[in-house]
Amino acid sequence: MTAVHDAASVYMVENVLLIAIRDNITDTDIIGLxxxxxxxxxxxxxxxxxxxxxxxxxxxxxxxxxxxQLSAIGHLLGAETYTVGMQPxxxxxxxxxxxxxxxxxxxxxxxxxxxxxKAKGLA
Amino acid sequence: MTSSTIAEVLSIIxxxxxxxxxxxxxxQRQEGVRRPDLFSNAEAENQxxxxxxxxxxxxxxxxxDRPINLEDEAWTLLRDTLREVTKNRLERGVSPTEMTTMVLxxxxxxxxxxxxxxxxDPDRLVEEITQLSxxxxxxxxxINEDFLAERDQIIERQRQEMxxxxxxxxxxxxxxxxxxxxxTLDSARAQEVMENLLNSIVEHRAEVVIVDIxxxxxxxxxxxQHLLRTAAAVRLMGAEAIISGISPKIAQTMVELGxxxxxxxxxxxxxxxxxxAFVKVGFEIRRTDDSRA
Numbered sequence: 169m170t171a172v173h174d175a176a177s178v179y180m181v182e183n184v185l186l187i188a189i190r191d192n193i194t195d196t197d198i199i200g201l202x203x204x205x206x207x208x209x210x211x212x213x214x215x216x217x218x219x220x221x222x223x224x225x226x227x228x229x230x231x232x233x234x235x236x237q238l239s240a241i242g243h244l245l246g247a248e249t250y251t252v253g254m255q256p257x258x259x260x261x262x263x264x265x266x267x268x269x270x271x272x273x274x275x276x277x278x279x280x281x282x283x284x285x286k287a288k289g290l291a
Numbered sequence: 292m293t294s295s296t297i298a299e300v301l302s303i304i305x306x307x308x309x310x311x312x313x314x315x316x317x318x319q320r321q322e323g324v325r326r327p328d329l330f331s332n333a334e335a336e337n338q339x340x341x342x343x344x345x346x347x348x349x350x351x352x353x354x355x356d357r358p359i360n361l362e363d364e365a366w367t368l369l370r371d372t373l374r375e376v377t378k379n380r381l382e383r384g385v386s387p388t389e390m391t392t393m394v395l396x397x398x399x400x401x402x403x404x405x406x407x408x409x410x411x412d413p414d415r416l417v418e419e420i421t422q423l424s425x426x427x428x429x430x431x432x433x434i435n436e437d438f439l440a441e442r443d444q445i446i447e448r449q450r451q452e453m454x455x456x457x458x459x460x461x462x463x464x465x466x467x468x469x470x471x472x473x474x475t476l477d478s479a480r481a482q483e484v485m486e487n488l489l490n491s492i493v494e495h496r497a498e499v500v501i502v503d504i505x506x507x508x509x510x511x512x513x514x515x516q517h518l519l520r521t522a523a524a525v526r527l528m529g530a531e532a533i534i535s536g537i538s539p540k541i542a543q544t545m546v547e548l549g550x551x552x553x554x555x556x557x558x559x560x561x562x563x564x565x566x567x568a569f570v571k572v573g574f575e576i577r578r579t580d581d582s583r584a
Binding site for chain 2: 251255258260275276280281
């Protein structure tokens, strides 16, 4: 089952929600995404979430905060959440801004995250 | 007299070109800045001749009532010639003082000739000498500027080379990188280290990076912050950072400073860190010959 969102593509594969964020994401888009994601985790009973942000070239505090929030929400709703594919420039900016995503999981790529989820029997 | 001029000086140079050049040479020799060890007669003569002609060219075009600024359009030829000669001489080991003295040595022969020619017109004599002094002083200052600019360039180039040399990222094993840090870790270098490391993570698809600080002389709160930030950025990329080479002394200092490394793995040696890295990426090192224990 797939859904197309303005800000991102969201796919449900097995028990894992895959979210690919687009590079031209706007502040409104990302808030909409947060709502849709929260709904779908519950409705579809996702055990794992992978948020792919490889397309993001630039982040600001707002986007950074929402990204951290997305994984916190996933965690609260009982799904293990991975943020994957972060660009070096984005990582440096987030660290500069003092946002270290502590508490959220990260992986190099989608396949790394899926492997980790499989190892835990969640995918 | 309406406008400042050094017409007499210019006509001296034109009418007595060879004599002026020769006299300039002589003064340089007297002042001890001729440096025959570095420049042949022909070469020096060629350079001085170029300077003299460029000076005449500039003095003709420039408005001497205004402050003499060699950046002005009128002085282009002289500025470029001066810069080239300065660069050439510095490369061969001429000091800036020698270079300046060499140019200022032109004053003497010109003054002597001016006094002879304008003996009956003291006002004009003073005017010409004043204007000539202004111009010559401006040249001398320009030489110093050029010299400093040249030095700055060398320093900047060396700084960059040092920066690049000092932050090599090495692949130790599949998906395992290390960056051995040596010397001091200031903000600029910390930034460079982070950039290099993060880009290498992407390039090598690395899962573990070992930041080795065995060669870092001083670890204070700021250096610790830089290291922890680097570790945080590595984690954001989805890899794991291990800080190795923490000596007993550094461990004590860090605790005394109240540095909290949080979740970051730290190890005393790169060897201990490598063992962790192998476990993480799924490799194992085994002894193949038990008798060599």
